[in-house]
Amino acid sequence: MTTTPVEAPWAMRLVSDRLPVGTPSYASVVLDAASQTALYMDAAGRVVEMGKHGTSKTAGTASVSGGGDGQQPQPQTQDDNTTDYESD
Structure with missing residues (x-):
């Protein structure tokens, strides 16, 4: 008997x-308690x-949404967050 x-x-x-x-x-x-x-730690x-490592920063984005035709735009409101990664 042979085995494969x-x-x-x-x-x-x-x-x-x-x-x-x-x-x-x-x-x-x-863990540093403070x-x-x-x-x-070494031996x-x-x-x-x-x-080095990257740092993430979150910034809010704002937009202006208008009313109907002929109406003035509404004030800016924060509607989203954008995360940006950069190197230290």
């Missing part, structure tokens, strides 16, 4: 790592800078 080796499905054979796998640059993560943010207990 089982191969992974064809799509799974195409999968590869997207980023190089390595050890993290930090040893632990703690700022409620995560602090990444010696020093804070490790995790690099």
